[in-house]
Amino acid sequence: MWTLISATPSPYARKIRIALIEKRLPFTLQTEVPWDSTTATPQHNPLEKLPVLLLNDDVGTAVYESHFIMEWLEAKYPEHSLLPDDLEGKLFAKKVEVLADGVCDALVLAFFEKMRGEGLRSEAWMERQMRKADGGLRALATFVEQAGGGGFLIGERLTLADIAVGSALGWLSLRWPDHEWKTKHPKLNEYYERLEQRPTFDSTRPSAQTITDKVV
Numbered sequence: 001m002w003t004l005i006s007a008t009p010s011p012y013a014r015k016i017r018i019a020l021i022e023k024r025l026p027f028t029l030q031t032e033v034p035w036d037s038t039t040a041t042p043q044h045n046p047l048e049k050l051p052v053l054l055l056n057d058d059v060g061t062a063v064y065e066s067h068f069i070m071e072w073l074e075a076k077y078p079e080h081s082l083l084p085d086d087l088e089g090k091l092f093a094k095k096v097e098v099l100a101d102g103v104c105d106a107l108v109l110a111f112f113e114k115m116r117g118e119g120l121r122s123e124a125w126m127e128r129q130m131r132k133a134d135g136g137l138r139a140l141a142t143f144v145e146q147a148g149g150g151g152f153l154i155g156e157r158l159t160l161a162d163i164a165v166g167s168a169l170g171w172l173s174l175r176w177p178d179h180e181w182k183t184k185h186p187k188l189n190e191y192y193e194r195l196e197q198r199p200t201f202d203s204t205r206p207s208a209q210t211i212t213d214k215v216v
């Protein structure tokens with residue numbers, strides 16, 4: 001059976017957890033703290049990042065980088081597809097994933113910059129990352145407002161776009177609880193709250209992790 005190397009707060013890993021469950025693909029979860037020297041992540045991903053999907057085959061195949069894992073899953077196991085049927089819809093879903101992941105990328109950088117403490121952190125760097133995140137959230141909020149009222153970003157069923165946005169917003173709620181996106185973008189928040197009711201979202205809710213090693 002496959003193993004997914006994951007971390008409790010990880011929005012990127014949550015995308016894959018939700019996708020695997022939605023596609024009825026069995027796996028076991030290996031929860032790690034990728035920032036600690038004890039993590040097994042570097043043994044499977046030279047970039048030392050999780051999620052990593054281990055196929056547990058005889059050659060030790062490891063699939064890594066969440067957007068690629070998603071691509072790989074849809075290519076190899078198209079049943080219970082998480083992509084729209086039409087090409088434009090497929091490309092739009094991937095564009096939404098780029099934005100959702102990009103919001104997380106910027107806020108991860110800002111999170112660790114914040115950890116540098118007074119006098120060591122670059123306020124300009126923090127502002128730049130927060131600006132990227134706010135721009136991404138604005139774009140996602142616009143897409144939600146333009147979508148039909150069916151609760152999904154594209155068409156009438158759950159797609160990669162919803163999984164990516166829901167995972168990003170769930171992490172934002174955990175790691176940046178004071179961020180004002182919920183008041184600035186009420187429709188985005190309503191969409192998010194509705195997604196969180198879905199069993200695969202409810203069962204993969206993010207939680208904080210304790211990082212033992214000094215990261216910055």
Ligand SMILES: N[C@@H](CCC(=O)N[C@@H](CS(=O)(=O)O)C(=O)NCC(=O)O)C(=O)O
Pocket residue numbers: 007009010011012013034035047048049050051064065066067101108
């Ligand atoms: N682009 C990557 C980002 C993955 C990523 O940054 N993972 C973090 C963990 S988390 O932020 O998702 O919780 C990690 O492994 N960081 C360890 C490191 O960067 O050395 C993806 O989408 O898979």
